[in-house]
Amino acid sequence: MCTGTEPISNHSGRAHRDCAEPDADSLKVRHQRLRGQEMPQPMKELNPGASPQEWFGNELRELRKADRLSAAALGRLVQVSDDMILAIEKGKYPSCRRDVAQRLDDVFRTGGLFDRAWPMVFGNRDADRKRADADTRAAGREEGAVQVRTSRILGSDEPSPRPGSHEPVDRRSFLQVSGLAAFAPIDLTQVFAPSDGLTLPKDVSPTEIDQVLAAATAISGMDNKLGGGGMVRDVASRAMQWAAGLLQVQCAEHLRADLFASVSRLGIVVGASAFDAYHHEEATKTFKFAADCAEEAGDWHLRAKTYSFLARQAVWIGAPDDGITYAEKGLVRSDRLTATEQAMLHAARARAFGKMGNVRDTMAAVGAADEAFTRARPSEDPPWMAYYDAAQHNGDTAHALFDLAILAGQDPGRAARRFDTAVKGHSDSFKRSRAISRTKLAALVMAKGDPRQAAAIGHDALDEVGRLTSRRAADDLRQLGHFAAKHQKVQEASGLRERIAATVSA
Known part of the structure; x- marks a missing residue:
């Protein structure tokens, strides 16, 4: 059936149509x-x-x-x-x-x-950029302290950022927080005494790079299980300062890309932890620092991940238009990204459009994310992308569809089915994601369905959220309580609301 929007190519100018033109x-x-x-x-x-x-x-x-x-x-x-x-x-x-x-x-x-x-x-x-990068490396190859150069990936061609968008981050700013201890990231359980400075090596070796990566893996695991607050935040901050300090010391040319990539990976993890704890200024600064390191390393995969997080954070703090911008930056040269990474960024776009109540663009972005995810091959992904499985994909896209159901009166069943898949698919290693998806499912059912069923789901979510230090999870509980307050005559909804109030105020 002709919809009046399908063009037929015509080399002589604007296309003719096989149905009536709009008047x-x-x-x-x-x-x-x-x-x-x-x-x-x-x-x-x-x-x-x-x-x-x-x-x-x-x-x-x-x-x-x-x-x-x-x-x-x-x-x-x-x-x-x-x-x-x-x-x-x-x-x-x-x-x-x-x-x-x-x-x-x-x-x-x-x-x-x-x-x-x-x-x-x-x-x-791309071929032009590769030649320019090769010329730059040949002209500037030397041993010594690492210096951040113009972005290897995009160089000076990236669009000039608007206020509040991506700016270069001074790595020295991570070293200026007084009272934080030197940190050996390979041992995350050690208690450190405050010191006046960071204990850094004279030269960067593969050992230090491995330590930074080990810290990223360990902190990511703790953050997913416990949330980004409390001890996790303290450990993450110290690790970030130590890793950033490595960029000030001597490093052999052949190790530079690996060093910047490892610091970028840690920056993503630390930024995510700060985001979850609602330390948004620190999170944004750390994500942008991680993006700079990824560009210096020439790592498209890490770059995409940083912009995915920046997009998600922008949506969360009420700046969905900035979220679209960040997601679009991440999708630059999407042919360099794996299908999983493309799905991740399209899901971020969907969440931004969903927060705007933009039905058409949200559904288009969800469709693009789904299409990319059908092409996903875990063997092609970096190891740290293993988290983006079917549960994560369904949870991320469900958030976008949730906003359409609440803000634009769209079918809540689409989001509910995806949240249910996410809840069933997340393992204990991703308790926060499972708790958040379960809370959002309860909120959706409370707003659009049976409040008694929603209360039962909500109590299950509370059992898990109560053990987290996640500000995001707590805010989702508050939203659920807000929807429950609309059912004052339903005993189950009132009981859930009282328990939510006690949990989030504890």
Whole structure:
């Protein structure tokens, strides 16, 4: 059946359709609805002849202006952020994905113009970057203290961040917290006395790199089982300072990438722990530091993981638009990522769109996440991606669908089924994730279904959440209590609410 949205390619210009065009009045109403409320800003003058990227950007800008669409409105239509649209127009986006080019063709009915141009404009950028990286390494190869250079992965081509977005993080800032002890990360159970400085080696060897990775694995395990507060937070902070200190000492050139990768991995874990404990400023700083280290190491997988966490944190603190931006940054050159990592980032996009109550884009992002996950091959993933299994995927996408059910009146059954799969699939090693999914399932049933059934699920969640130090889990309990308060005449709901109040205030 023709929906009025399917284009048929035509090389002579905009596509013809095999069904009726929307009339002018309906298109006008559509564009008025989609137009953002942006303050007028002077646009950068483009020179279409300067580069293929500026030609591509100029074509896009001209079409957008002709249709009187804001960058934000166009971004919603093609499922990307307004930052990405503006960066493409300026010729500054490192590698526009081909599916984005194809969606631009669909919106503007170009007959495939952007899709045909994509190989010439973006297809050869990676080879250029590789040659530039090789030249840089050849010119600057020397032994000595590690220095953070311009990003190896994206270099200067990454879009300029808007306020609050990704900025370089000074690794020395991790060394300036007074009163924290030197930390030998291989022994996480040792009690450390405060000292005036960090006990660091004279030179970085593979032993120190292995210690950083061992710390990351151990802290991640504790965080997933216990939450990010209490002792876990203290151990994580000390480990991060020690690891960051390694970047100040001598390191052989052949160990540099491994060192930066190990510190990035630890930064992801420590940032996640701070996020869970609601130390958001510290979490953001640590995630961005981890992203810088990943770029310096040339590790696309670690880079993707850091932006996934930044996206999830942005959504959690009420900045879903920033969450979309971070997820889009993570998806740059998605061909370099495993299918599991692609699913993880599309799920983050879905959660951001869901928090906005944007039904169409949420469902599209969930669909993209599901499609990627069907292609997942655990043997292709880094070892630390093993957590993203069917339970994690269902739980992440269920959060997005939960928001659609609550905010946009969509079918709650879609989210409920995924939360149930997550609860049944999470092992004891992921008690926090299991508890959060169970709590959200109870909240969904309490809001949209049988409050007595919801109360039974909620008590099971409380049995597990009560042993965690997770602020996120506690806030989800408060939301469940809020929904339970709407059923004051249901004894089971009232009993659950009283128990929640006692638990979160303890």
